[in-house]
Amino acid sequence: MVVFFEDECHLLWGDICGYIWGNTQERIEVPVLNERQRQTYFGALNYYTQEFLIKPFKKGNSKSAIAFVEYLLTQYPKSRITLIWDGASYHRSVEFQDYLKSVNQGLTENEWKVTCIRFAPNDPTQNPVEDIWLSAKKFIREFYHLCKSFTIVKRLFELAVHHEIFNFPKIFMYD
Numbered sequence: 675m676v677v678f679f680e681d682e683c684h685l686l687w688g689d690i691c692g693y694i695w696g697n698t699q700e701r702i703e704v705p706v707l708n709e710r711q712r713q714t715y716f717g718a719l720n721y722y723t724q725e726f727l728i729k730p731f732k733k734g735n736s737k738s739a740i741a742f743v744e745y746l747l748t749q750y751p752k753s754r755i756t757l758i759w760d761g762a763s764y765h766r767s768v769e770f771q772d773y774l775k776s777v778n779q780g781l782t783e784n785e786w787k788v789t790c791i792r793f794a795p796n797d798p799t800q801n802p803v804e805d806i807w808l809s810a811k812k813f814i815r816e817f818y819h820l821c822k823s824f825t826i827v828k829r830l831f832e833l834a835v836h837h838e839i840f841n842f843p844k845i846f847m848y849d
Contacts, residue, residue, distance in 0.1 A: 719840065
């Protein structure tokens, strides 16, 4: 069994704006060309190895959630998967529940291919993936001067997290 903490992140052009160091007597401007450009990422942190996997999607919905679970199954084809995630509406949708029934059909609960467990509602501090998203956004802010296009912003964001190993105390608070 592979246990994942899972979450989604919506990366926006404006995410490159933040605090930067500069002369206090000068105003530093960071141009944002198109604030409406966005990219949704689904991410899963392997609890055992601390490896982080991400996949981009057009938006966060049931179809994307199902596709992400399928992606995880391809990454670990011989394993059962447990997802620990928040209560987003598409995690609880009829479409997603039907998917779970189909993928686990004919199996007893302790044999299920995919099991989903929810964090307590309205408390993002429980999910260590939130810290990974914050770390990635901090990374792109530090390299804002390279961000000439949203394509570059996305590449830097992905570089900061995909297949990286994260080892910070919050990951282990569930031991």
